[in-house]
Structure formats: structure tokens, C-alpha cells
Amino acid sequence: MRFYRPTFELAALQQPQDRLVSKLGGRPWGFPQTRWPVCPDCFYPMSMVAQLEHDPPMIDLSLPGGVLHLFFCANLLCLSYGAGGCEAVILRCEEIGHGLTEQPPDEDGNQSNNGEVWIAGWEPHDDPVPLERVSSFYDDGDHMNLPDGIAQPFGFDSRWNTKAGGVPYWTGNGVTLDPSSIACPPFEFLLQIHxxxxxxxxxxxxxxxxxxxxxxxxxxxxxxxxxxxPAKPSASPMSVISEHGAQSYGVDFVNFGSDGTAFVFIDRRSAPPVVRWHWSR
Ligand SMILES: [Zn+2]
Incomplete structure (x- = not known):
């Protein structure tokens, strides 16, 4: 099975955004403010996690020109934090406007933007998981019995835990799918984001x-x-971590419980399709 790992560039090192780009965090491009999701539990405006263009075979929304948006409740005091507070909004090309959309402030006047990284490209890889083992990635009991070399072919290295396609590489907590809201099939794995x-x-x-x-x-x-x-912190908080002298660095762009991963699934039977997701540690 093929999967695709995104390569990233920091938004802070780019020219100001003047067009739609696929990215994690920051403010969405052309998102209608009236569609901004609000947490069902705490009623705070949600925080954008990703804005991703239909770009098959990596991000296949079955909707040419379509754009997927992931939002979550970033309120640490909310009951939905980590549970129900994950939303996905797919917009058609003609619903996307021009310019960056500000997150509506919460009742205290605060915004909870995430750090911003742009997707620069995708690298294809072959998933070493044999086809007859694929169904085990959607059942916690079967998954627990998989040899580590199949369940986590690249170990728990977070560099391999952001990818589109293939099978989900679950965290140490195993398969955290809730089959009452995300049954596979009809849902299929779309991508995961550490x-x-x-x-x-x-x-x-x-x-x-x-x-x-x-x-x-x-x-x-x-x-x-x-x-x-920094002397002046940016409005989209994140942190950068690197080993001295290394030629790559980590960007902690969002808080999924300090080391979590988002798992995103799509049901393509309707137009536009239905996307559901959750994050787990
Ligand atoms: Zn909430």
C-alpha cells in the first residue's frame, strides 16, 4: 500500500499568504466566518488544526476543488477536550472566499490559534503492512496481537506518525476508533497528524x-x-525543538494532550463526503 508523508515549511519564514495553501494551524484562507464551528459543550469557537485541498492520491476528497478543514476545541477546561470536540468541514471550491479568516474570539476575548506550517510537498512510501493484515488495524483486539514490526513498522518515531493513506499507525493506546461514530467501512482512513x-x-x-x-x-x-x-511572541503559539547541529527540527504546532495524534477518516458515499476524526495519545 502506498502512503504519503508531507514535507513542511514554517509559515513564519514565507511571504504573507496570498492564496489558498494546504497547511496545518494558523488561520484558514477564505473560510466563511458564518460557518466557523463552535464547541457543543463549552460554546467556544473551535481552533483550526488543518486546511487541506483535495489533492489525490494524497488527500482524496472525491470532490475536485474541495477543501477539508479540521477544527477542535482547544479549551483545556472543556469536557469535549479530547473527546467530542473535533469537527470537520468540507467546502466546495465556490464557497472559499479571499483572504485569511480570523477565528471569532471567545467570551473572554481570547483566540486559540495553533502554530502554522505549510505543506510543501509529499513523499511517497510503500507501507510494509501485508494486505491480509490491513483489517487488524481497525480492531483493537486484533491489533494488539500484531507483531510490533507490522503494527509500528517505523517504531513510535513521531516522524512517521504524520501521513496520508496506508493504514493508521496507532499510538501506544492502540486502536482508539469509536465504531458508533466511525465505522470502517464505510469510513476509510484518510490521514493522521502528530x-x-x-x-x-x-x-x-x-x-x-x-x-x-x-x-x-x-x-x-x-x-x-x-x-x-522570542522578544515578541507570535499570535499562533507553537514551539520549536532541535538537536544541536541537526538538519531538521520539530514544530509542536498544536496541543493534542502533549504528545497526541489526530486520526482522520472519510466516508465517500455522499457528495460532499463525510469526514470524522478524533485525537488520542
Ligand atoms: Zn469545548
């Missing part, structure tokens, strides 16, 4: 990206940390 994504290159300075940049190095078995705080 809260830390990786960008090629050396970690940028804190003042350039407007967030804390932490650099670590291993010295004689001990990890030494250097934390650099």
Missing part, C-alpha cells in the same frame, strides 16, 4: 519565528537544553 511535525533545515532563531526555540545536545549521557524565548 502534534509535532518536522521541517528540514537548521532551527530558525526565536525572534524570527516568534516562539520558544529549544536546542538540546547529549553530553556524556546527559541531555543539556538551551531555551531561547
Amino acid at each position: 502534534q509535532m511535525v518536522y521541517v528540514d533545515g537548521a532551527a530558525p532563531p526565536a525572534d524570527v519565528v516568534g516562539c520558544t526555540v529549544s536546542i538540546y545536545r547529549e553530553i556524556a549521557g546527559e541531555t543539556e537544553w538551551e531555551h531561547h524565548a
Whole structure:
């Protein structure tokens, strides 16, 4: 089975956005403010996790020009945090406007934007999972009995936990699908997003990206940390982590319970299709 890993670039290092781009976090492009989802439990406006264009075979919405939006409740005091507070909105091309849409403020006047990374491209990979084992990725009991080399062919390395297509690489908590809302089939796995994504290159300075940049190095078995705080934090909070001298860095762009992964599923029987998702640690 084929799957695709996105490559990312930091929005803070790009020219100001002037068109629709597929991205994680930040503010959506051309999203009608009247459609902005509100959490069913705490009534706070939700926070955007991703805006993804139909781009088969990576993101196949069965809707040319369609755009998928993922939102979640980022209110740590809300009952829906981690449970019901995940929304997906698919818009047709003609519903997308022009310009960035601001998140409506909550009752205290606050916004909860996520850090912003743009998808620069996709790298194809072959999933080593044999076809006869695929159904085991949708059943917790069967999944628990899979050898680690099949259930987690790349270990629990979070670099492999953001991908589109193939089978879901579950976290240490196993298959966290709720079959009463996401039954597979008719739902199919679309993509998963770990809260830390990786960008090629050396970690940028804190003042350039407007967030804390932490650099670590291993010295004689001990990890030494250097934390650099920005003079002026950006409105889309995130943090950057890198090993000293490494040629890639991690971007913690959202808070799925400190180290969680979002799992996104699609039912393509209707037009537009139905997308449901949840996150788990
Ligand atoms: Zn809520």
C-alpha cells in the first residue's frame, strides 16, 4: 500500500499568504466566518488544526476543488477536550472566499490559534503492512496481537506518525476508533497528524519565528537544553525543538494532550463526503 508523508515549511519564514495553501494551524484562507464551528459543550469557537485541498492520491476528497478543514476545541477546561470536540468541514471550491479568516474570539476575548506550517510537498512510501493484515488495524483486539514490526513498522518515531493513506499507525493506546461514530467501512482512513511535525533545515532563531526555540545536545549521557524565548511572541503559539547541529527540527504546532495524534477518516458515499476524526495519545 502506498502512503504519503508531507514535507513542511514554517509559515513564519514565507511571504504573507496570498492564496489558498494546504497547511496545518494558523488561520484558514477564505473560510466563511458564518460557518466557523463552535464547541457543543463549552460554546467556544473551535481552533483550526488543518486546511487541506483535495489533492489525490494524497488527500482524496472525491470532490475536485474541495477543501477539508479540521477544527477542535482547544479549551483545556472543556469536557469535549479530547473527546467530542473535533469537527470537520468540507467546502466546495465556490464557497472559499479571499483572504485569511480570523477565528471569532471567545467570551473572554481570547483566540486559540495553533502554530502554522505549510505543506510543501509529499513523499511517497510503500507501507510494509501485508494486505491480509490491513483489517487488524481497525480492531483493537486484533491489533494488539500484531507483531510490533507490522503494527509500528517505523517504531513510535513521531516522524512517521504524520501521513496520508496506508493504514493508521496507532499510538501506544492502540486502536482508539469509536465504531458508533466511525465505522470502517464505510469510513476509510484518510490521514493522521502528530502534534509535532518536522521541517528540514537548521532551527530558525526565536525572534524570527516568534516562539520558544529549544536546542538540546547529549553530553556524556546527559541531555543539556538551551531555551531561547522570542522578544515578541507570535499570535499562533507553537514551539520549536532541535538537536544541536541537526538538519531538521520539530514544530509542536498544536496541543493534542502533549504528545497526541489526530486520526482522520472519510466516508465517500455522499457528495460532499463525510469526514470524522478524533485525537488520542
Ligand atoms: Zn469545548
